[in-house]
Amino acid sequence: MTPTDIPAPSIAYGPLWPMIAVFLAAAIGVLVEAFVPARRRRPVHLVVALAGLTGGLVAVALVARNHHHPTLIAERAVAVDGPTLFIQGTLLLLGIAAVLLLGERSLDSTGGTFVAAAAVVPGSRGERQLTASSTMQTEVFPLAMFALGGMLLFPASNNLLLMFVALEILSLPLYLLAGLARRRRLLSQEAAVKYFLLGAFSSAFFLYGIAMLYGYAGSVDLGAIFTATGTVGSNDTLLYLGIALLSVGLLFKIGAAPFQNWTPDVYQGSPTPVTALMASGTKVAAFGALLRVFYVAFGPVRWDWRPLMWGVAILTMGVGAVLAITQTDVKRMLAYSSIAHAGFILTGVVALNRSGLSGSLFYLLAYGFSTLGAFAIVTLVRDADGEATHLSQWRGLGRRSPALAGIFALFLLAFAGIPLTSGFTSKFAVFSAAISSGATGLVVVGLIASAVAAFFYVRVIVLMFFEAPAPDGPTIAVPSVLTYGAIALAFAVTVVLGVIPGPLFTLADKAALFVR
Amino acid sequence: MSTVTTATATATATVLAASPQTSVSEAVVFWIVAPVAIAAALAMVFSRHAVHAALLLVVDFFCLAVLYAAQDAPFLAAVQVIVYTGAIMILFLFVLMLVGVDSSDSLVETLRGQRVAAAALALGFVVLLIGAIGSATLQMPSQGLAAANAEGNVIGIARLLFTRYVFAFEATSALLITAALGAMVLAHKEQVVPRVSQREMSRRRFAGAHPTPYPSPGVFARHDAVDTPALLPDGTAAEPRPPVLEGSSNQAGRAGDPAGPGATGSGS
Amino acid sequence: MLRPYIPILFLGILGAALAVVSVLGGGFIGPKRYNRAKLDAYECGIEPTEQAVSAARFPVKFYLTAMLFIVFDIEIIFLYPWAVAFGRLGLFGLVEMVAFLATVFVAYAYVWRRGGLDWN
Numbered sequence: 083m084t085p086t087d088i089p090a091p092s093i094a095y096g097p098l099w100p101m102i103a104v105f106l107a108a109a110i111g112v113l114v115e116a117f118v119p120a121r122r123r124r125p126v127h128l129v130v131a132l133a134g135l136t137g138g139l140v141a142v143a144l145v146a147r148n149h150h151h152p153t154l155i156a157e158r159a160v161a162v163d164g165p166t167l168f169i170q171g172t173l174l175l176l177g178i179a180a181v182l183l184l185g186e187r188s189l190d191s192t193g194g195t196f197v198a199a200a201a202v203v204p205g206s207r208g209e210r211q212l213t214a215s216s217t218m219q220t221e222v223f224p225l226a227m228f229a230l231g232g233m234l235l236f237p238a239s240n241n242l243l244l245m246f247v248a249l250e251i252l253s254l255p256l257y258l259l260a261g262l263a264r265r266r267r268l269l270s271q272e273a274a275v276k277y278f279l280l281g282a283f284s285s286a287f288f289l290y291g292i293a294m295l296y297g298y299a300g301s302v303d304l305g306a307i308f309t310a311t312g313t314v315g316s317n318d319t320l321l322y323l324g325i326a327l328l329s330v331g332l333l334f335k336i337g338a339a340p341f342q343n344w345t346p347d348v349y350q351g352s353p354t355p356v357t358a359l360m361a362s363g364t365k366v367a368a369f370g371a372l373l374r375v376f377y378v379a380f381g382p383v384r385w386d387w388r389p390l391m392w393g394v395a396i397l398t399m400g401v402g403a404v405l406a407i408t409q410t411d412v413k414r415m416l417a418y419s420s421i422a423h424a425g426f427i428l429t430g431v432v433a434l435n436r437s438g439l440s441g442s443l444f445y446l447l448a449y450g451f452s453t454l455g456a457f458a459i460v461t462l463v464r465d466a467d468g469e470a471t472h473l474s475q476w477r478g479l480g481r482r483s484p485a486l487a488g489i490f491a492l493f494l495l496a497f498a499g500i501p502l503t504s505g506f507t508s509k510f511a512v513f514s515a516a517i518s519s520g521a522t523g524l525v526v527v528g529l530i531a532s533a534v535a536a537f538f539y540v541r542v543i544v545l546m547f548f549e550a551p552a553p554d555g556p557t558i559a560v561p562s563v564l565t566y567g568a569i570a571l572a573f574a575v576t577v578v579l580g581v582i583p584g585p586l587f588t589l590a591d592k593a594a595l596f597v598r
Numbered sequence: 599m600s601t602v603t604t605a606t607a608t609a610t611a612t613v614l615a616a617s618p619q620t621s622v623s624e625a626v627v628f629w630i631v632a633p634v635a636i637a638a639a640l641a642m643v644f645s646r647h648a649v650h651a652a653l654l655l656v657v658d659f660f661c662l663a664v665l666y667a668a669q670d671a672p673f674l675a676a677v678q679v680i681v682y683t684g685a686i687m688i689l690f691l692f693v694l695m696l697v698g699v700d701s702s703d704s705l706v707e708t709l710r711g712q713r714v715a716a717a718a719l720a721l722g723f724v725v726l727l728i729g730a731i732g733s734a735t736l737q738m739p740s741q742g743l744a745a746a747n748a749e750g751n752v753i754g755i756a757r758l759l760f761t762r763y764v765f766a767f768e769a770t771s772a773l774l775i776t777a778a779l780g781a782m783v784l785a786h787k788e789q790v791v792p793r794v795s796q797r798e799m800s801r802r803r804f805a806g807a808h809p810t811p812y813p814s815p816g817v818f819a820r821h822d823a824v825d826t827p828a829l830l831p832d833g834t835a836a837e838p839r840p841p842v843l844e845g846s847s848n849q850a851g852r853a854g855d856p857a858g859p860g861a862t863g864s865g866s
Numbered sequence: 867m868l869r870p871y872i873p874i875l876f877l878g879i880l881g882a883a884l885a886v887v888s889v890l891g892g893g894f895i896g897p898k899r900y901n902r903a904k905l906d907a908y909e910c911g912i913e914p915t916e917q918a919v920s921a922a923r924f925p926v927k928f929y930l931t932a933m934l935f936i937v938f939d940i941e942i943i944f945l946y947p948w949a950v951a952f953g954r955l956g957l958f959g960l961v962e963m964v965a966f967l968a969t970v971f972v973a974y975a976y977v978w979r980r981g982g983l984d985w986n
Contacts (some may be wrong), residue, residue, distance in 0.1 A: 087954045088756065088760060088761065088951060088954045088955050088956070088959070089761070090759040090956060090959075091762070091764055091955070093758070093764070105769075108775075109775065109969060109972050112775060112779065112972050112973065112975075112976045113975065115976050115980065116975045116976040116979035117979060156764070156765040157763075157764065158762070159762065159763070159765045160765060199787060199788060200783050200784055201783070201784060201785055201926070202787060208787075219783060221779055221782070221783050224775075224779065225776065225779060225780075228775070231772060232772070233827075235769060241763075243766055244763070244766040247769050247770060247773070248769065251773055251776070254773060254776045254777070254780065255776050255779075255780075257780075258776075258780045258784070319730050319731075319733055320731075323730050323731070435721060570977060586936075599920065636984070667871055673946070673947065676946060677943055680939060680942060680943060681939060681940065681943060685935060685936040685939040685940070686936070686938075687934075688932050689933070689936060692928055693929075695928070696926065710868075752950040752951070753947070753951045753954070756875050756948060756950060756954075757951070759948075760948070760959050760962060764962055767944065767962070767966065768965060768966060768969075769968035770966075771965075771966050771970050772968075774940060774970050774973060775939050775969065775972060775973040777933065777936070777937050778933070778934060778976065778977055779932035779933065779976070780933075781937075781982075782977055782980060782982050784929075785929045786925045786927075786930055786980065786981070786982050787928040788980070788981070789981060
């Protein structure tokens with residue numbers, strides 16, 4: 083046993099900078115919590131977080147310019163390729179908008195959407211004192227930044243171990259953030275506990291799947307699993323178990339059908355800016371990871387998992403579209419709509435060809451911004467008890483505040499997939515990709531589900547514009563420039579991608595090649 | 599790509615040459631520790647007292663650590679003792695104490711038939727998993743151990759940790775920060791009103807009317823709590839009364855106390 | 867294979883023996899002159915109850931301590947292979963470990979500054 087030195091691995095730090103920038107900003111945020119006096123924390127946090135995200139965006143642009151050939155860096159652990167950069171860019175833009183929403187505090191007379199002190203028991207005397215004060219739990223900023231860092235890492239990881247770590251980094255802060263609502267705290271805490279328990283279960287499934295795949299391929303590297311699937315006579319049972327268990331973990335995160343139960347409760351209970359971050363960011367990141375795993379590692383055994391994915395996609399579209407009709411709460415309705423959209427994007431995954439990948443990437447960007455904008459508008463419709471989320475309270479909103487209701491209607495139309503919105507182009511992209519790969523049946527189901535979904539989106543629009551407003555209805559809060567900025571960004575993306583989708587399509591198509 | 603496949607191929611080749619056999623000492627350890635582990639696990643499940651169950655779980659964890667050590671995985675054994683037996687069990691016990699040792703769950707089912715359905719589904723899942731894993735692994739010889747432990751188990755782990763998984767290792771620190779942040783956010787109450795220091799308290803006391811200690815409760819008192827006034831021989835309370843602690847207002851007539859409101863800020 | 871663990875086994879046996887011998891030995895050797903007052907458990911003159919009556923629940927503060935303990939416990943897990951392989955890792959290992967520790971100490975600084983370690 084002669085001692086051999088362990089050589090230092092070659093890590094090309096350049097393409098890691100988008101993630102490093104965000105993690106660095108998160109760590110600085112924690113230091114801000116430690117050393118900056120409470121009154122000045124919120125503005126400092128905003129500056130740090132936005133600087134980190136902008137820096138990450140610049141880094142993504144530089145990496146995209148300098149790395150024309152997709153590579154695997156950090157000992158094959160991180161993949162720098164088109165999908166990674168496209169999704170990271172999307173996530174950073176969404177992150178900027180979400181951080182703007184987190185920083186908003188002029189909506190509530192007492193200051194922000196976040197609880198003053200999470201450790202104080204709801205309904206206690208201490209809470210009443212604190213709620214009247216204008217303090218807030220400013221830890222939400224570093225937590226959100228850590229979640230965003232995990233989201234950036236999740237679709238970029240090329241080995242399953244790193245992917246698991248990224249999954250936890252993105253999930254843990256979200257479990258916490260879900261429980262920090264200022265109003266209706268018990269509902270929020272219930273959402274956090276549910277999300278945490280079910281999320282921990284799904285992580286366990288994911289980890290178990292990794293163990294199975296390691297037993298099958300002798301490696302957790304996606305490329306090595308791909309190679310192993312090509313060899314004849316290997317132990318296929320382990321592979322199937324691994325695929326199934328890994329899929330459970332990933333499908334939970336995207337909110338696909340047998341694992342969608344948490345979505346409405348968590349989306350409803352969480353503070354709305356956090357819901358916006360979850361509905362857009364988590365979905366984009368988790369789909370990125372799902373696409374990478376299935377396109378890179380499980381391509382050769384597609385005949386084994388595609389029928390299953392078909393079933394999941396159909397079930398997801400059906401459950402999301404049908405159950406959304408029965409909802410009476412705006413946030414729950416948007417949650418079911420996000421389930422349905424997960425099903426639509428899954429058709430792009432099932433397609434398993436280049437246009438399926440580019441279509442999914444385009445869809446993720448378009449949907450991410452629409453849903454973020456929709457939740458941003460939900461934060462503005464308020465009454466004395468906080469946000470007025472019951473649908474009956476939204477009656478006649480279009481007469482009282484036509485501009486805002488109009489923008490919300492535009493997001494709903496984008497969800498429904500009406501032409502000239504981003505939703506139409508993205509649905510067209512994934513459905514045509516699915517047809518070209520022979521999944522016509524799936525597309526038929528998708529079109530039916532779209533029609534059903536369009537019904538309840540249009541119903542909300544009718545409710546807002548063609549019914550008389552309730553006398554004691556909610557008011558539209560006047561936000562600061564932060565929320566306006568987030569809504570404007572979401573609005574611009576939704577309109578531009580609907581009218582001139584060409585440039586982004588070209589970009590997504592150029593990006594749609596995984597490195598193995 | 600090709601480098602990885604050749605590497606795994608050579609590893610497989612070297613490992614198959616040294617086919618591992620269960621040694622006598624390993625068998626002896628297994629047959630001693632495994633029954634203890636199973637007995638402890640069963641006792642844990644059927645134990646009625648939560649603390650007993652937790653302690654039995656410690657026994658179980660420790661047995662697992664011994665089994666890991668017997669299977670040439672000293673690092674895993676150390677982790678099992680340090681993290682599980684040490685840290686995780688501490689957390690379990692804390693949670694038990696937090697909830698109260700005597701409290702028991704409400705056993706009312708809100709969803710009818712939920713328990714039966716859950717049991718049936720869990721059983722089905724376990725049967726499926728056991729069947730699949732059994733059919734999968736029993737045909738293969740175990741392999742890879744000798745190559746992984748060639749220069750010592752812990753060194754092997756270090757080699758992987760600081761080469762292939764170094765980025766995952768660094769990323770783990772983000773998880774640890776999040777855990778600390780989360781614990782603070784959920785469990786730490788900020789001191790809103792600055793705490794009164796001992797110096798400040800003594801200064802207040804001497805600035806007030808009564809620097810000396812208050813009369814003690816005395817032989818006629820029925821309580822020995824500090825906020826109970828001393829009784830004079832005729833049964834009336836001795837004046838002045840001691841300062842009132844916030845939240846202990848079980849007797850009336852203390853609002854105008856000279857010691858002021860001992861506001862403790864964010865609740866008690 | 868299991869030879870390195872034999873000293874640990876002996877140490878464990880020795881520890882258990884010490885505990886057993888001192889408990890049993892006390893019972894055998896010590897004089898046994900009991901009376902009623904001596905058999906009473908003494909708790910400041912108050913009849914002892916099985917559990918603290920008013921404090922059936924722990925303060926949540928202990929949870930914070932336990933959680934912080936776990937954070938640094940897991941840090942130790944990473945230090946263990948690093949320390950064993952320190953001679954072979956070279957500068958890279960040192961840099962990576964310092965980076966890791968610095969990051970975790972960010973959390974420490976936060977907890978310390980915000981009073982998470984104060985005992986009041």
